[in-house]
Amino acid sequence: MTELAGVHTPYTVPVVMMDVLQITVLVLVAAGATAVVLVRRPVRQVVVLSVYGVLLAVLFLVFQAPDVTLSALTIGAVALPIVLLLTLAKVRKPEE
Amino acid sequence: MDQLLALVIAMPLLAAAGVSALGPLLGSRRRVLDAAAIGVACAVAVLLFIIMLRTYGGDEVYWFAGVKPAHGVVIGIDFEAQSLSAGLACLAAVLVVAAMTFSWRYFHGVGVYYHALMLTFLAGMVGFCLTGDVFDLFVWFELMGVAAYALTAYRPEERGPIQGGLNFAITNSVGAYLSLSGIGLIYGRTGALNLAQIGAFAGRHPADRLVVVAFLLIISGLLVKAAVVPFHFWLADAHAVAPTPVCVLFSGVMVELGLYGVARVYWSMFGAALGHRVAVGHVFLALGLLTAAVGAVYCVRERHIKRLLAFSTISHAGMFLVGFALLTPLGLAGSAVYVVGHAMVKGALFLGAGIILHRLRSVNEPYLHGRGRRLRVTGAVFTLAGLGLANLPPFATFLGEGWVEDSASAHGLGWITAILVVCTILSGGAVLRVAGGVFYGLGDPPGEDPEMAKEAAEETSETDTGKERTPLTMIVPAAVLTAAAIAIGLVGRLGPVAEAAAVRFTDQAGYNATVLHGAVVTHPVGLFPAEPAGVTLSSLLASGGSAAGALILAWLALYWRRLPMVRDRVVRDRVLRDRVPGDRVLGDRVLGDRVLGDRGPSQLVVAVSRGFQSGVVNDYVTWLVLGLACLGGVFALIIG
């Protein structure tokens, strides 16, 4: 982005730092998704899922999307886990 | 400015919200709302019919919120109505009216949710047909999907609906998200969401890899919805369990909307970029023929009437895909008219199955043998619709398939006719076999496959009052649909008109000019010139042959045990079977295999087909991914 080099960017961090930040968060998100899939015990999976929701929210923030961040937080980290836990409370087998 | 295009989507949505909000307030006077819901669906059908007629002379574009393109850059969302798309939406509305009328006395208590769901389903279908924006296409696709999943499970007190609904929802959702991935990729490339704008950008260069990947991903969700092999597994599970009036919509129009989506996406976004290669058409042709054949074979084997009709739908979806794959206006016009005719007769057949279920409490063909004799009117309608499904002239189905075959022959693909005729005979014959056995008690009851008997017995009655007679609200819609299928086939000049509409549909440059620059295209130019659309001798022979073949097949299926060469062995086997007390059902299975004399292979076929249609959604998603990977490989070879 040569044309942006001279433009004042309102970030508090240089663009290179932003790259590093984004790559870090992307790796974390990929790892989070993997963890959600590989954790097969439902209740534990819900906990991992809400962590994944927070990671996604952070990713959206560094992608400059505060709106989506808010949705990802309310849905991914709060609403979805609540609904999932309620479902699991209903379908839990007696012996568990 | 013309507001009709806004009304056809706003009315059903507002009515759905209204029904939901007012339902609890009105209490026992809710029938008013039921009637209002039907009224709204009727009004939508009428408006769409007007739009269809009016857009024959030129497309209409409606910019929501009045956000028109500025300097050729689209920043809003548009509805783009053409005769074909408006006609398909109109068909959806007509079927919704038929299904809701049928349901008037069908369910024990229809409840306010049923109508709200039906109306949002209708809105989803209308929006899907008319939208000119690819993300909007996804949104209405999802609305259609969510309403359909909920309607599938409308009777959750049964065991089946939940299972079928889950398979349906998970497979279709995976498809929808793949489509959305494709939309994301094409947006990343072109920075546009409008179909015309994407088409204009992508068409500037020959397709590169990204365009091919995006194309395949976008159509993957549509192919799942269209039940194209190998993405079709969910369909029979969902149809078997969904309430019968809902099946009318699933089979009559939802599956076809998936195909419409493929055609829309191809003709307005990717056609020019892909260079209209014959090879691309041939990929779809192969898919269509495979789908037609697989559906037909499963259809003949089936004893559960709703599943049987569902497999017939898969087979027909394959034939519609063949019409599109020819990439000719005549082929497309054939598919369009075929879709309409098929929707009418298939709707009538499902409504007939619903009446059977209402009166006789079963959809298991062997059990029902001869029990439907008293249902004279239903029997007549069902048989007539079955003949329509077998392409008997003058049903509209005969015109549709005839044009597809004519167009294929004109392009040196005459052998396609043979395959289509065989598939039509198989599924038509299966339906006529049901008609002959159930309503007229002809021949011997078909042998029971223990697995299928189990499945069919699962289906219990959807209703519990008024078993003694068939209410008029049930039989009239079925009869009207059948009559309409004949009437449409008799409309004069249907061929040239439908083909002109198809030419307009395939005119990508005209579509772009209309949307992006507000041009009025009076003389659309398709990729291929129009071919003569009429009733040719060969199409008469083919469809007459299909109908006759289907009748013969049905007769054979009912009477084969009485043929001289097998009769003796049947008697011997029956004695043998009677000596073994216990599972009578199993006895029939063994009997069938011995008479056929190929016990090994036939059981292998059964095992293999059961293995595919396993009911495990994990398997379905596996096949979906495998199918996509194969298609991806083929497209990569063609373009790359």
Next chain:
Amino acid sequence: MAVFPFVVVAWILGIGLYGIVTSRHLVHQIVCLTVVQSSTYVLLLGVGYVTGAVAPYYYDVPDHTPAVDPVVQALALTDVVVEAAVTALLLSFAVQAHKRFGTLDPHELASMKG
């Protein structure tokens, strides 16, 4: 960095599909479906990103500051709602399935359907 985010998208999509295919528990399977869908958010926001640009809000920055694409953000918002809606509906199916069959294993569900 040019394609890395999109490789991550492919990974999330693939691992989600793997989860659906190998799952033996319906609730787990539905969660895997949300993982598949989450890949589309990353894809959408990824394609609309502009290096060095700000979020599309002109509340406290001067007009015509370079901003990232607002359209993909609106699409992602819609996508999130769709996810929530579909997941809730599927979970209610799961509750019913458990009620009817006493199991949430897709294999056992399939063998019991008849």
Next chain:
Amino acid sequence: MTQAQRRWIFLVAGTGLAAFYLWGLSGLPGFGNYPGPYGPAILQVAVAQTHATGVVSAVNFLYRGFDTVGEEFILFTAASGVSVVLRHLRGERDRSAVDEAADRDVPPTSSAVRMVALVFAGPAIVVGWWLASHAQTNPSGGFQGGVVLASGFVLVYLAGEFLVFERFSPVDLLDVVEGVGAGGFAATGLTAVFLSMPFLANWLDLGQYPGAVSSSGTIALISFFVGLEVAAAFILIVGELLEQTLLIRQGES
């Protein structure tokens, strides 16, 4: 198919599909090089045209407001679907109140949890309301606000005050609110039609100052309806599932 067969077929097919996808990525402009023209075109005109400083909200509720109509009705349909699927269980409670009770061991809610939940319920409702009514200025909107609003009510349940919760949210009332929310959106759009403007066009005064709470015309109104619909749908969904859990709790006491 056995689990192992499925896994192998998937790994082969998935690898193929991934290869196909990666093969296509070469055609994508690199990350951070969004090519336009859609985004820049909107950014150029949005603030002046709508007086909303949050361009995402302007896109969501005006330029691509029609998508949002579909989205709201997806949620509406899903909530109706949840009611349909779970409704029969509700009916069953009347027939057999004691089913599946014995095997549960739900500890009573501790008073600390009650306190915390009750303390947070009020702020959650306030924050939700604020979010739903500031779509035009801040990164917020009806959707996020609706969910937060609804979770305020859910917190009331966490506090163990289920009976209060139930009194707050009888299913019929929620159906009405949901219908009003979803229908209000559609009706706002239709009002424009009756004023002979295009569906969803802005028919309210934009307000003098971009960014003020009362600015941006129908964007704020639609956002409010969306908030209503989302909150009702979410409470309805949670409520239906809660009723399932309640089935168990009632059996115990």
